[in-house]
Amino acid sequence: MSLSVSSSVDAAATPKITGLQGPWRRVVFVGLYELIAIFCASGLFMLIGQQAGESGAMAIAASVIAMTWNVTFNHWFERWELRQAVKGRSLKRRIAHALGFEGGLGAILIPIMAWWFGISLWEATVMEAGMLAFFLVYTYAFNWSFDRIFGLPASAQVQAGSAATQ
Numbered sequence: 001m002s003l004s005v006s007s008s009v010d011a012a013a014t015p016k017i018t019g020l021q022g023p024w025r026r027v028v029f030v031g032l033y034e035l036i037a038i039f040c041a042s043g044l045f046m047l048i049g050q051q052a053g054e055s056g057a058m059a060i061a062a063s064v065i066a067m068t069w070n071v072t073f074n075h076w077f078e079r080w081e082l083r084q085a086v087k088g089r090s091l092k093r094r095i096a097h098a099l100g101f102e103g104g105l106g107a108i109l110i111p112i113m114a115w116w117f118g119i120s121l122w123e124a125t126v127m128e129a130g131m132l133a134f135f136l137v138y139t140y141a142f143n144w145s146f147d148r149i150f151g152l153p154a155s156a157q158v159q160a161g162s163a164a165t166q
Helices: 002-013 022-047 052-082 091-117 121-150
Strands: none
Touching (some): 022 052
């Protein structure tokens, strides 16, 4: 009997990682995020006067770039997050994540959009600013929703005895 009591105490002391984790988490995250983003970006490009074919092709190209950036950025963000004393994803941490991701992506996409649409870097910057405004809100909302549906990644889960805001 003492063996089962000891086992249950050990199990209670060891925090259980919950939710979708590991490589599948990244695959599902990136796939869903980019599928929705392609439709939104195509529509936004068309709303500002770009042709449907060019808009769709640019949205797909941007998606491929964004997926590569997404995997890279999130890998480094989660490595940084793992070293933090305070666990969880507070509003401040989520805003930093969204700004870092979108800022880096914008720096990559502005010259590509200028070339693709045959516009100046300034026009592409203005276009990207509009896209950025939309995608900052979308990124925050998507991340929050994804974490609520699939659970936080192991790097952000609250361990026994620590307090953090989800």
